[in-house]
Amino acid sequence: MENFSFFPEQASTMATQIDAIYFVLVGLSVIFAVGIAVAVIVFGIRYRKSTSVDRSNPLHESMKLEFAWSFIPFLMAMGIFTWSAFVYYNINTPPTDAVEIYVVGKQWMWQIQHPLGKAELNELHVPINQPVKLIMSSQDVIHSFFVPAFRVKQDVLPGRYTTLWFEATKVGEYHLFCAEYCGTEHSKMTGKVIAMEPQDYQNWLSGGGGGESMVEAGARLFQDNGCASCHIDGEGGRGPNLHGIFGTEVALEGGGTAVVDEAYLRESIYEPGAKVVAGYAPIMPSYQGSISEGGVLQLVAYIKSLSEGQ
Ligand code: HEC
Numbered sequence: 095m096e097n098f099s100f101f102p103e104q105a106s107t108m109a110t111q112i113d114a115i116y117f118v119l120v121g122l123s124v125i126f127a128v129g130i131a132v133a134v135i136v137f138g139i140r141y142r143k144s145t146s147v148d149r150s151n152p153l154h155e156s157m158k159l160e161f162a163w164s165f166i167p168f169l170m171a172m173g174i175f176t177w178s179a180f181v182y183y184n185i186n187t188p189p190t191d192a193v194e195i196y197v198v199g200k201q202w203m204w205q206i207q208h209p210l211g212k213a214e215l216n217e218l219h220v221p222i223n224q225p226v227k228l229i230m231s232s233q234d235v236i237h238s239f240f241v242p243a244f245r246v247k248q249d250v251l252p253g254r255y256t257t258l259w260f261e262a263t264k265v266g267e268y269h270l271f272c273a274e275y276c277g278t279e280h281s282k283m284t285g286k287v288i289a290m291e292p293q294d295y296q297n298w299l300s301g302g303g304g305g306e307s308m309v310e311a312g313a314r315l316f317q318d319n320g321c322a323s324c325h326i327d328g329e330g331g332r333g334p335n336l337h338g339i340f341g342t343e344v345a346l347e348g349g350g351t352a353v354v355d356e357a358y359l360r361e362s363i364y365e366p367g368a369k370v371v372a373g374y375a376p377i378m379p380s381y382q383g384s385i386s387e388g389g390v391l392q393l394v395a396y397i398k399s400l401s402e403g404q
């Protein structure tokens with residue numbers, strides 16, 4: 095398959111699972127298509143007008159036959175459905191021990207931030223044999239993160255976080271494409287994923303140009319933007335204490351609750367009025383336009399870190 099350029103390399107654990115479904119579906123289609131075509135041709139020749147074959151006792155109805163050709167395909171379809179549903183569930187459930195990497199798509203590039211501070215453009219370095227989870231957002235329009243060799247593709251939307259996970263199995267460089275038309279230079283919104291031995295990945299991470307980690311950068315933004323003046327560590331601040339909130343449910347003004355996840359934190363920063371925490375006045379200003387999506391990801395990483403070990 096490697097030399098057959100219509101077919102991308104299989105370089106993730108997902109690739110083999112998805113290709114298996116693909117080949118079984120193609121195989122079944124070929125079997126049925128060929129079977130029916132052969133029957134049409136054979137009967138067409140055998141029973142053409144000029145032949146003298148036995149035409150007595152034509153079969154008019156057969157319960158057995160009709161049952162068989164309804165029930166067998168039904169079982170096959172349900173089998174494929176169940177199998178695909180398992181794979182689909184697997185694709186959409188990132189393992190909890192996955193390495194988290196943040197991705198921001200914008201016209202026309204991919205910005206990547208590693209938790210320990212390394213940032214890169216249109217390149218994504220990942221370790222092999224380890225699940226990697228991407229937390230993605232867009233600065234402008236809809237993009238789509240597509241790595242054919244891993245058989246993963248996920249839309250990247252403005253105003254929302256989407257996630258995607260994979261586990262690379264082979265060291266190498268793989269194409270990264272934007273698979274959603276996003277403007278003039280969409281076709282140039284490409285990059286590469288570089289899968290490395292875990293040890294090489296660690297070396298690369300700790301190599302030069304690292305700077306501050308995402309949590310450190312978030313903590314700095316938290317100070318620089320005056321968040322700390324309302325969100326103080328203890329009780330009695332004008333805003334809620336942000337320690338330990340990640341993953342919990344908060345009560346909202348006007349009833350209802352919200353789960354504190356990445357999307358909730360992002361919304362709290364860009365549209366503080368959308369969900370107001372019970373017991374607080376809606377005085378928090380919006381940071382839409384003053385803090386970039388990349389900055390919000392750093393703040394989210396920082397606020398998440400305030401809940402670690404709790
Ligand atoms: C003027 C005071 C003020 C400033 C400045 C401020 N906030 Fe807030 N913040 C609040 C208040 C009040 C609430 C609760 C009401 C609400 O949800 O809007 C809140 C809510 C939040 C929440 C939701 C908390 C929860 O318990 O669910 C987050 C997250 C948050 N702020 C983050 C930030 C960040 C990050 C900054 C700086 C970029 C910031 N805030 C700046 C006052 C402030």
Ligand SMILES: [Cu+2]
Pocket residue numbers: 199202236237238272273274275276280283
């Ligand atoms: Cu794009």
